[in-house]
Amino acid sequence: MDFKIAVLAGDGIGPEISVQGVEVMSAVCEKFGHKVSYEYAICGADAIDKVGDPFPEKTYQVCKEADAVLFSAVGDPKFDNDPTAKVRPEQGLLAMRKKLGLFANIRPVQTFKCLIHKSPLRAELVENADFICIRELTGGMYFGEKYQDNDKAYDTNYYTRPEIERILKVAFEYAMKRRKHLTVVDKANVLASSRLWRQIAQEMAPNYPEVTTDYMFVDNAAMKMIQEPAFFDVMVTENTFGDILTDEGSVISGSMGLLPSASTGESTPVFEPIHGSWPQAKGLNIANPLAQILSVAMLFEYFDCKEEGALIRKAVDASLDANVRTPEIQVAGGDKYGTKEVGQWIVDYIKKA
Amino acid sequence: MDFKIAVLAGDGIGPEISVQGVEVMSAVCEKFGHKVSYEYAICGADAIDKVGDPFPEKTYQVCKEADAVLFSAVGDPKFDNDPTAKVRPEQGLLAMRKKLGLFANIRPVQTFKCLIHKSPLRAELVENADFICIRELTGGMYFGEKYQDNDKAYDTNYYTRPEIERILKVAFEYAMKRRKHLTVVDKANVLASSRLWRQIAQEMAPNYPEVTTDYMFVDNAAMKMIQEPAFFDVMVTENTFGDILTDEGSVISGSMGLLPSASTGESTPVFEPIHGSWPQAKGLNIANPLAQILSVAMLFEYFDCKEEGALIRKAVDASLDANVRTPEIQVAGGDKYGTKEVGQWIVDYIKKA
Numbered sequence: 001m002d003f004k005i006a007v008l009a010g011d012g013i014g015p016e017i018s019v020q021g022v023e024v025m026s027a028v029c030e031k032f033g034h035k036v037s038y039e040y041a042i043c044g045a046d047a048i049d050k051v052g053d054p055f056p057e058k059t060y061q062v063c064k065e066a067d068a069v070l071f072s073a074v075g076d077p078k079f080d081n082d083p084t085a086k087v088r089p090e091q092g093l094l095a096m097r098k099k100l101g102l103f104a105n106i107r108p109v110q111t112f113k114c115l116i117h118k119s120p121l122r123a124e125l126v127e128n129a130d131f132i133c134i135r136e137l138t139g140g141m142y143f144g145e146k147y148q149d150n151d152k153a154y155d156t157n158y159y160t161r162p163e164i165e166r167i168l169k170v171a172f173e174y175a176m177k178r179r180k181h182l183t184v185v186d187k188a189n190v191l192a193s194s195r196l197w198r199q200i201a202q203e204m205a206p207n208y209p210e211v212t213t214d215y216m217f218v219d220n221a222a223m224k225m226i227q228e229p230a231f232f233d234v235m236v237t238e239n240t241f242g243d244i245l246t247d248e249g250s251v252i253s254g255s256m257g258l259l260p261s262a263s264t265g266e267s268t269p270v271f272e273p274i275h276g277s278w279p280q281a282k283g284l285n286i287a288n289p290l291a292q293i294l295s296v297a298m299l300f301e302y303f304d305c306k307e308e309g310a311l312i313r314k315a316v317d318a319s320l321d322a323n324v325r326t327p328e329i330q331v332a333g334g335d336k337y338g339t340k341e342v343g344q345w346i347v348d349y350i351k352k353a
Numbered sequence: 354m355d356f357k358i359a360v361l362a363g364d365g366i367g368p369e370i371s372v373q374g375v376e377v378m379s380a381v382c383e384k385f386g387h388k389v390s391y392e393y394a395i396c397g398a399d400a401i402d403k404v405g406d407p408f409p410e411k412t413y414q415v416c417k418e419a420d421a422v423l424f425s426a427v428g429d430p431k432f433d434n435d436p437t438a439k440v441r442p443e444q445g446l447l448a449m450r451k452k453l454g455l456f457a458n459i460r461p462v463q464t465f466k467c468l469i470h471k472s473p474l475r476a477e478l479v480e481n482a483d484f485i486c487i488r489e490l491t492g493g494m495y496f497g498e499k500y501q502d503n504d505k506a507y508d509t510n511y512y513t514r515p516e517i518e519r520i521l522k523v524a525f526e527y528a529m530k531r532r533k534h535l536t537v538v539d540k541a542n543v544l545a546s547s548r549l550w551r552q553i554a555q556e557m558a559p560n561y562p563e564v565t566t567d568y569m570f571v572d573n574a575a576m577k578m579i580q581e582p583a584f585f586d587v588m589v590t591e592n593t594f595g596d597i598l599t600d601e602g603s604v605i606s607g608s609m610g611l612l613p614s615a616s617t618g619e620s621t622p623v624f625e626p627i628h629g630s631w632p633q634a635k636g637l638n639i640a641n642p643l644a645q646i647l648s649v650a651m652l653f654e655y656f657d658c659k660e661e662g663a664l665i666r667k668a669v670d671a672s673l674d675a676n677v678r679t680p681e682i683q684v685a686g687g688d689k690y691g692t693k694e695v696g697q698w699i700v701d702y703i704k705k706a
């Protein structure tokens with residue numbers, strides 16, 4: 001294949017981990033005989049500082065013309081706690097999602113055996129946790145009509161049938177490729193939008209007779225995920241609920257710094273770590289590059305390059321087994337490796353494989 | 354004092370645990386020289402079956418004229434998974450909240466030493482967890498304008514300044530009575546309604562100079578609650594976020610069957626267990642009455658009857674220490690006590706105290 005990759009490094013630790021993702025991408029392409037080219041573009045606080053827009057038109061064009069976007073992280077504390085700030089890095093994220101039509105956010109929740117002790121949950125509960133959260137990403141309250149003045153405010157949780165159908169289709173198809181168990185999460189006992197979600201899911205379910213589909217209220221799902229995470233295979237929900245549940249899911253495995261995600265839809269797909277920009281660690285060479293590197297694995301898998309993805313996953317597992325780890329997951333007494341060193345070790349492993 | 358109590362037993366295990374709550378109430382009143390009278394009223398699926406309305410006008414009148422409502426649980430599986438059902442037990446709950454103006458739902462998250470091993474979290478994380486979730490209960494998406502047809506649907510997350518001010522006042526006052534740490538949870542980086550919440554909280558905070566107020570996005574809060582529950586003292590948030598976070602909070606301590614709640618506002622306050630109606634256990638004398646009994650403790654405390662509340666809490670602790678426990682929390686090899694037997698033990702303890 002011939003990959004044209006848009007690289008959006010963003011803020012904080014973004015640039016450091018981005019470099020490692022790119023090096024892994026290049027190493028794998030070389031190994032498997034793919035061509036790859038990179039186009040770099042600005043976003044987030046960095047882009048606000050430079051051109052006053054967290055997702056400039058130029059960046060959008062670069063993304064649109066690429067086969068895939070390798071994204072790192074955006075966000076800067078100087079924009080927090082300021083309800084009056086007119087432009088925020090997060091708006092860049094939202095603009096990217098909307099403009100690229102990224103309606104499906106896919107987040108695998110995976111446990112790494114050697115990191116289970118880092119989980120806040122008791123080991124026996126998370127050991128077998130292996131599920132995917134699918135969050136609708138371009139509809140609902142985030143994008144619905146809004147109003148605010150000094151005395152009142154509202155947001156509108158608006159969904160149309162096509163928006164719901166296309167994300168449920170993604171979810172059913174993921175379930176077919178996995179353990180064939182789909183949990184549709186909503187609040188259909190209270191919300192009209194949820195009732196439409198549930199109705200459409202019930203209409204579609206017969207088309208996937210092999211899939212066991214169940215329906216769960218969002219408050220129950222928030223509990224179940226902690227009490228019995230292994231219950232889930234594929235979970236799908238609307239934007240706001242998904243924001244909360246995917247983040248909740250990300251901490252239960254104890255491997256948050258290692259989890260990648262994909263956002264797919266109408267145009268170029270985006271691959272990114274789920275962790276944030278961790279501004280305090282910027283430039284210190286301590287950020288874990290594994291989530292970014294595993295985002296590259298998801299990228300290959302998206303294009304059906306399964307062996308390429310598998311090799312990256314094997315290299316990551318090998319690095320963990322060899323205790324080549326960044327400080328936050330290093331075992332007591334083990335050597336501490338930096339962002340670059342972990343990345344380099346994985347690149348070397350891939351070259352030698 | 355002279356207590357006039359409305360008793361709403363509801364569905365499933367509701368009636369069984371309700372009896373135990375009433376007996377404890379009576380025993381404490383006798384001990385402390387209070388008068389108490391009870392007025393019973395129907396609600397939930399029970400009331401739908403009997404009069405076609407989950408919160409009949411008659412029940413509303415009984416509640417309105419009472420000093421407090423002792424509520425148990427509503428819900429019946431025959432109404433689930435039926436998006437077309439026109440009347441649901443949950444509507445009774447929503448009607449009760451709206452008609453009685455119960456805008457503040459208060460949920461203490463408490464750990465019981467002897468039950469920490471039941472927590473899905475590692476013991477060292479929950480040991481010191483002791484916080485209160487305050488959920489706005491009569492505004493937001495639950496009550497905002499709704500629409501649904503076959504092709505689209507929406508809910509409106511609408512809040513006015515007075516609605517936000519009064520719930521934040523409750524939260525600041527709780528913080529003053531506790532460890533003086535308030536966490537205001539919102540999604541101010543995306544939602545207009547959240548920005549108004551945060552703006553008003555920032556306006557009010559200077560009136561409570563002793564309180565440390567921090568602001569947290571709801572997705573972060575969902576993670577923090579699992580990663581470091583002891584961080585929280587008082588947390589306050591809007592209706593939908595509160596629905597999810599209070600339920601998430603309720604499972605981390607491992608004591609879900611023991612947690613009571615209070616809903617307060619413009620008229621009669623309501624005290625109820627946070628657990629549901631557990632229809633499968635109906636009539637089996639296995640449901641844990643402790644959450645209902647601790648709701649009675651909250652009731653007394655609401656009326657500033659601190660000793661009365663404290664005696665109930667002491668009796669509950671004593672029953673746990675004596676291994677007088679319902680099956681789901683009994684230690685291996687211990688005798689299993691029924692709903693009635695646990696309730697009776699506590700009544701006896703109070704009488705002898």
Ligand SMILES: CC(C)[C@H](C(=O)O)[C@@H](O)C(=O)O
Pocket residue numbers: 090093094243542543572
């Ligand atoms: C930054 C914010 C807008 C964003 C969201 O809530 O979508 C983030 O929390 C995420 O989950 O990607």
Ligand SMILES: CC(C)[C@H](C(=O)O)[C@@H](O)C(=O)O
Pocket residue numbers: 189190219443446447596
């Ligand atoms: C039954 C439902 C309407 C209710 C709610 O979400 O408010 C319940 O989940 C609760 O939390 O009390």
